[in-house]
Amino acid sequence: MKKIxxxxxxxxxxxxxxxxNKKKETGKKQAEKPxxxxxxxxxxxxxxxTISSVGTVKPNQVVFIKPKIPGKIIxxxxxxxxxxxxxxxxxxxxxxxxxxxxANARDxxxxxxxxxxxxxxxxxxxxxxxxxxxxxxxxxxISKQKWDHMDTAKRKAEIFQELTRARVSRAKxxxxxxxxxxxxxxxxxxxxxxxxxxxVDPGDRVYTMPPTVMMVVMDIxxxxxxxDIPEREMSRIHPGTPTRIRFDALxxxxxxxxxxxxxxxxxxxxxxxxxxxxxxNPDLAIKAGMFAHVRVRxxxxxxxxxxxxxxxxxxxxxxxxxxxxxxxxxxxxxxKTGIMEDTFVQVLKGLKEGDHVVTVGNASLRTGTKITIxxxxxxx
Numbered sequence: 346m347k348k349i350x351x352x353x354x355x356x357x358x359x360x361x362x363x364x365x366n367k368k369k370e371t372g373k374k375q376a377e378k379p380x381x382x383x384x385x386x387x388x389x390x391x392x393x394x395t396i397s398s399v400g401t402v403k404p405n406q407v408v409f410i411k412p413k414i415p416g417k418i419i420x421x422x423x424x425x426x427x428x429x430x431x432x433x434x435x436x437x438x439x440x441x442x443x444x445x446x447x448a449n450a451r452d453x454x455x456x457x458x459x460x461x462x463x464x465x466x467x468x469x470x471x472x473x474x475x476x477x478x479x480x481x482x483x484x485x486x487i488s489k490q491k492w493d494h495m496d497t498a499k500r501k502a503e504i505f506q507e508l509t510r511a512r513v514s515r516a517k518x519x520x521x522x523x524x525x526x527x528x529x530x531x532x533x534x535x536x537x538x539x540x541x542x543x544x545v546d547p548g549d550r551v552y553t554m555p556p557t558v559m560m561v562v563m564d565i566x567x568x569x570x571x572x573d574i575p576e577r578e579m580s581r582i583h584p585g586t587p588t589r590i591r592f593d594a595l596x597x598x599x600x601x602x603x604x605x606x607x608x609x610x611x612x613x614x615x616x617x618x619x620x621x622x623x624x625x626n627p628d629l630a631i632k633a634g635m636f637a638h639v640r641v642r643x644x645x646x647x648x649x650x651x652x653x654x655x656x657x658x659x660x661x662x663x664x665x666x667x668x669x670x671x672x673x674x675x676x677x678x679x680x681k682t683g684i685m686e687d688t689f690v691q692v693l694k695g696l697k698e699g700d701h702v703v704t705v706g707n708a709s710l711r712t713g714t715k716i717t718i719x720x721x722x723x724x725x
Contacts, residue, residue, distance in 0.1 A: 379717040382706035384670055386721075387696050389649055393642040394684060396582070400572030400590070400622075402635040406536060406564040410435065411556040413529040414443070418549050418559075425543050428629075429534040429562065436545065436559055438530040443523070450523040454516035461509035464502070471502040538564040539629065563633055568626050570602070572639045573617035581643045582607060588622050591638040591687075592631065600624050600631075604641065640686075650689040655702045656680070665690075668710045670701035676712045 416438035423435050475495050482492040542561040551557035570590055574582060586604040591597055608619040622639070624631065656665045665682050668675040683691035696702065703710065710716070 379673070379715040380706055380710060381719045382675075382703045382710075382716045383720045384701045384718055385652060385655065385704050387649055387651060387692070387698055387700045387702060389647055389698050391645050391647050392650060392684070392686065392689070392691070393587075394644050394646055395589075395640040395642050395686070396574060396578050398572040398574055398639045398641070400570040400637040400639045402631055402633055402637060403569045403571055404563040404565045404633045405567040405569065405623075406538070407633070408535050408562050409558045410532060410535075410560045410562055411558055412438065412532065412551045412553060414438070414526050415552045416442075416530060416550070418545055418547050418551060421543070421545060421547055423540050423543070423560070425540055427540045429538055429540060431534055431536050433534040434531055435534055435540075435562075436532040438532075438551070440527055440530040443527040443530055447520070447523040447527050450516070450520040454513070454520050457509065457512040457516040461506070461513050464506040464509040468502040468506045471499050475499040532559065534562065536562075536564050537566065538562045541633070565626055565629055565631065565633060568624050568631050568633070569605075570622045570624060570637050570639060571619060572622070572637070573612075573615065573619055574641065576611045576616050576618055578641075578643070579607075579611070579618055582620060582641055587642045589640045589642065590622065590624065591640075592635055593638070594632075594635055595630060598630075648683065649692040649696060649698060651680075651692055651696065651702055652689055652704050653685075653687070654704045655707070656682075656690055657707060667696070668703040668707050669696065670703065670716070670718075673717075674713055674715050675703060675707075675710050677710075 418436060419439050420437040421435070422437075423429060423433075429435065475498070478487060478492055478495040481487045482489070539562070540560055541563050543559075544561075545551065545557070545559045549557075551559060570588075582604060584604055584607060588602045588604060590600045590602055592600075602622045602624050604620050605623045606621040608621070611618045620641070651667060655667045657667065658665050664679055666677055666679045669678045678695045680692055680696065681694035683693045685691070703716070706716075
């Protein structure tokens with residue numbers, strides 16, 4: 346039995362050894378299969394030296410809509426998100442009491458005007474008597490006592506006329522105030538914009554002390570991006586300096602702008618100063634409060650650049666490397682990098698102009714790996 350078992354075991358061992366050798370040969374052939382890659386040629390080009398920061402969007406204008414008079418709301422004609430135009434009716438207050446106030450002010454003005462007219466007629470009559478008495482007094486026909494009485498009556502008539510004239514002026518002002526209050530029952534949009542908050546409903550009462558905020562209206566047809574920059578860069582940034590602004594909320598869309606204001610103060614805690622960039626926003630895609638990535642372009646230089654896709658990073662370090670093409674293989678090259686932009690990186694050391702580097706398919710490469718170039722991409 347032992348001899349039979351041994352005879353069966355030996356062929357099985359040879360069969361197993363043969364299968365393993367076959368697998369190794371197959372793996373070796375697969376390892377030697379060229380890796381398909383895309384490459385690009387390193388070139389010198391001009392690019393901007395930029396300062397990176399983050400910013401927050403602020404509206405061009407923002408107004409908290411408050412009533413100028415107290416009252417009860419009877420209509421609210423807009424909602425959050427409504428686009429509005431200057432002069433458009435937003436909220437209407439009950440005008441009943443204010444219409445009565447206008448009617449009352451008109452009657453008061455009419456009464457004051459009649460009183461003034463009566464005072465004027467009275468003054469004319471007194472003036473006639475005063476002139477007659479004056480002639481008589483000059484001719485010694487009447488006593489000084491009678492003349493003094495007439496002169497006093499004249500001055501009283503003049504004072505009364507001035508008093509009634511002042512009452513007319515005051516009544517006119519009261520009427521204008523009443524008319525203005527009536528107009529203020531209709532709250533109008535101060536500019537073209539969008540309603541970002543609505544805080545009242547029909548039936549609510551609004552007040553002036555303290556004032557009730559009814560809604561918030563913003564003009565975001567143009568927006569301001571506010572960002573902080575380290576104070577060491579202050580001498581290089583001024584109004585007109587170009588900027589590139591990117592918003593995560595807009596799928597990384599990039600907007601070109603210019604610095605419109607440099608705030609003349611450095612924060613003593615952060616050692617930063619603030620800049621402001623205006624952006625046109627005709628489709629209102631940019632919203633107030635959005636987070637922005639800001640790059641301020643301070644000057645142009647020339648240098649070697651590679652696409653960011655060509656760079657790999659040694660884990661746990663700040664060292665970048667790329668794979669340079671040498672014939673039909675690649676070699677790993679450590680790089681000293683400079684300015685890093687969204688699509689390219691400046692190379693200070695490790696590559697030279699004319700070198701070819703792998704941009705796609707480099708994740709599984711190592712020095713000596715054979716490659717097949719499936720496309721030559723345009724230089725960065």
